[in-house]
Amino acid sequence: MEDGSQYKKEVLVVEDDPDFVKIITEKLEKNGIKVLNAKTADESIDLLEKNKIDLIWLDHYLVGDKTGYDFVTFIKEDKRWNRIPIFLITNYDDYGNTVVQMEQMVQEENPKTYSEFGIDKYFVKSNTSLDTILGEVKKYLKIA
């Protein structure tokens, strides 16, 4: 673990595309935000346990046996981490205002809205500028 003292906050970026990880890391670290990257749910939990994470940047699918849906459910049930803001940043369809069981892309019987489910912000990557996302991240992290 590096000395992250020049960074004001730490963000867990759960993303398995190395290209995106590179861009996101560059952007965030330029703005004083340390990026910790996990590719799977297990890796994510490991990082959560070993670091003080201020925000979770989550891509839709996770490699491994858990999905983004399962992961969020898991986080929200854990007292240690259920207050950490979660941003869902994905290129999958916006299914209206409700959460879809992403791995099956089907609606639940009584679908929850994203906020009911525990997701603070939802962005479709290709339709959002990186600066916009950064702005929201800073807002939630309460930094300039």
Add this chain to the structure above:
Amino acid sequence: MKTAQHKSIETDILSIIVEQTTDMIAIHSFDWNYLYVSPSCKHLLGYDPEELLNRSAFEYFHPDDLKKIASYESEDMEKQKIHTIIYRIKRKDNGYIWFETTIKPIKDSRLGEETRLITVSRDITARRSSEEMVKKFVQAVESASDTIVMANAEGVIMYTNPAIFSMTGFKPPEVIGKHANFIWEGTMDKMFTNTLWQTIKEKKQPFNGDINNVRKDGTKYIADTHISPILDEKKEVSFYVGIARDITKAKEVDRMKTEFISLASHQLRTPLTSIKWRLEMLLKGDEGNLNDKQKDYVSNINATNERMIDLINSLLNISRIESGRLIIDSRSTKLPELMNSVLDEVATRIADKNIVLLKNFQPELPEINVDPKLIMNVYLNILTNAIKYTREKGTISVDIYETNKEIITKITDTGYGIPKADQDKIFQKFFRSNNISQIETDGTGLGLYLAKAIIDASNGKIWFESEENKGTSFYVALDKSGTAPKKGEVSITI
């Protein structure tokens, strides 16, 4: 004891009956020669009775029906057993009609020593063609691939065709006598069943819907179902006819198509996002400033990239609308407010081209129930076109006003216009007129297709008037009664 007078009156009455009856009454010898024929043979067959006397009835039977005339066994003769036969008989004009004839062999000394046959014949041609027709209907229903069910006024199944087996796994005998809910309720909720019966029983109207159900073997299926109440003269329900088609496969294919498009879009969006974000960082000067020329090139690449992203968004929206799964989130909307937010969004583009914007919104317009996200999309599409296809310093006017039943939005520009030859193709997918595709390369040809699809789904109308090199006016009319909310599955991307 009958007096001579009584007997005479009786004979008269009997004569009248025989002469006037519409059925043909005849007495034949045992080998079918006519010994007596009642006068009705004239109107039935065209013959005078005298023309038939002593002729064999066989002469008049249709050759194919001759075998139907059973030869009597002596036993039948002894017992005077009555037979009924149906056959074709030749008229004087050589046409054939259908007869139903009751034959009674008798032995009566008044008619001679031998056995005679008394026949009463009725023209059943009309009845027969009805019967043929009914037979055809029955055949049609029996062989239909759709499941057809008939239930009585209490909802008990009286009949179902064989197709029910492939749809439900149950054979007709397993289903007849059960209440129609066995098929029509399926695994749907109480509200659905209530609505169904309310429609067909109380409102006495046909019901259409998709019913989820379970087969005999436990597998699930979806049936596209139409149920009609059949009313009698008193307008009461006589019975119900239900027709259902298994659409499980079709729904599955549809779902796979949508999933494929979603997946494909995701795969396409990934590299485009990568490009988008890196170009963004370049243009922002994150790694040093670009010189003017470099900035120019990079902006160009960025714009092109955005076009590709827009194309994918449009394709996704279209696939959602076409799949019928679009959510319509109707809520009370002030159209002028909606229009203003769209105008804000395009304000820069309008200013860049020095276009004059004229607004004319009727004051105190009633609010209208529509999905604001969808209508915004329509306004944005039309306005974007107006801006794109109008030269510098042109004019765009936006009017919103009400008529008796509708609220109309009119967007007029002083742009290139739409050539007459292209006007009937404007709402087609991917269509772009030649006169603008040369000048303005940026355009997918999907905007108006999408706009029309949204308006069609919103119980509205969209049309235009245009003259080449003069300009175009687009009209969007929304019914004041609004759009019913639709519980779909997907929303559009703006």
